[in-house]
Amino acid sequence: MTSQSATRVALVTGAGQGVGREVVHQLIRKGVASAVIVNDYVAEKAEAVAQDIRDIGGHAVAAAFDVGDHAQVAAVLQRATAEVGPIDILVNNAGNGGAGGATQDSAPFWESDPTEWQPWIDVNLTGVFNCTHTVLGGMVERGYGRVITVISDAGRVGEPNLVVYSAAKAGAAGFTRAIARAGGRHGVTANCVALGATRTPTTALDGLSSEDERRFLRNYTVKRFGLPEDAAAAIVFLASEEAGWITTQTLPVNGGYSSAL
Ligand SMILES: NC(=O)c1ccc[n+]([C@@H]2O[C@H](COP(=O)([O-])OP(=O)(O)OC[C@H]3O[C@@H](n4cnc5c(N)ncnc54)[C@H](O)[C@@H]3O)[C@@H](O)[C@H]2O)c1
Numbered sequence: 001m002t003s004q005s006a007t008r009v010a011l012v013t014g015a016g017q018g019v020g021r022e023v024v025h026q027l028i029r030k031g032v033a034s035a036v037i038v039n040d041y042v043a044e045k046a047e048a049v050a051q052d053i054r055d056i057g058g059h060a061v062a063a064a065f066d067v068g069d070h071a072q073v074a075a076v077l078q079r080a081t082a083e084v085g086p087i088d089i090l091v092n093n094a095g096n097g098g099a100g101g102a103t104q105d106s107a108p109f110w111e112s113d114p115t116e117w118q119p120w121i122d123v124n125l126t127g128v129f130n131c132t133h134t135v136l137g138g139m140v141e142r143g144y145g146r147v148i149t150v151i152s153d154a155g156r157v158g159e160p161n162l163v164v165y166s167a168a169k170a171g172a173a174g175f176t177r178a179i180a181r182a183g184g185r186h187g188v189t190a191n192c193v194a195l196g197a198t199r200t201p202t203t204a205l206d207g208l209s210s211e212d213e214r215r216f217l218r219n220y221t222v223k224r225f226g227l228p229e230d231a232a233a234a235i236v237f238l239a240s241e242e243a244g245w246i247t248t249q250t251l252p253v254n255g256g257y258s259s260a261l
Contacts, residue, residue: 014094016045196254221256
């Protein structure tokens with residue numbers, strides 16, 4: 001992708017670590033955004049990433065909110081946009097087990113406790129509604145927008161140990177397609193990136209033995225785990241001006257995982 005000198009403002013949710021953090025860096029480094037609102041519900045993590053960007057001469061502000069809470073999203077973004085301007089690029093990245101920190105189901109679905117379901121829905125589905133709802137009107141009004149929702153292969157093919165997460169990600173994909181169809185005539189594109197197993201602090205893939213890693217990668221065509229850089233490259237391309245003729249799509253960034261099933 002050619003480097004651009006855009007004057008676009010981006011919001012990246014769940015950007016205190018992992019994929020989101022790398023997206024913030026690439027948006028600035030590649031010139032796809034001139035300013036980034038760095039969200040995380042952990043304020044210190046959001047601030048640290050925003051500071052990283054300021055340290056390299058970029059423009060970034062931290063915005064601490066829980067994506068699952070619409071009132072918080074709206075109030076904090078009102079303050080952040082007053083500082084950096086209206087949002088042109090939304091990366092719905094916050095996900096996984098959310099505030100509960102769960103990384104997989106504690107029991108088979110048929111034995112699960114229904115109280116465990118809501119946190120997965122809140123961050124992976126309602127959070128996508130809340131952030132998109134808060135910024136989309138402005139995008140439509142200004143006739144330009146990019147929405148990228150980070151889903152998972154779990155949402156495409158189903159993951160037996162992450163049943164509600166799979167459902168929430170599939171829901172987020174359906175939502176994003178519908179938003180794309182509603183927004184197209186207003187200059188707004190919306191797409192998903194579906195990740196396979198990617199090394200981030202949450203996935204703890206570094207701790208696997210080489211035997212477990214080999215077994216894990218059996219269905220992957222490329223025999224390594226993804227890196228935040230792999231994910232961010234695709235997300236930032238879809239966020240760029242050049243991707244304006246791509247919408248309603250889900251791009252797998254997964255080492256060929258689902259093609260091997
Ligand atoms: N890493 C993978 O293997 C993988 C695979 C498929 C899909 N994904 C998806 O990619 C995205 C990024 O994954 P990751 O592994 O980099 O995530 P991560 O868990 O490492 O980081 C997520 C960040 O989001 C923040 N966060 C969590 N809940 C939040 C909330 N309610 N509001 C605001 N911030 C919140 C966390 O504090 C954390 O800093 C997620 O949507 C995840 O579901 C990841």
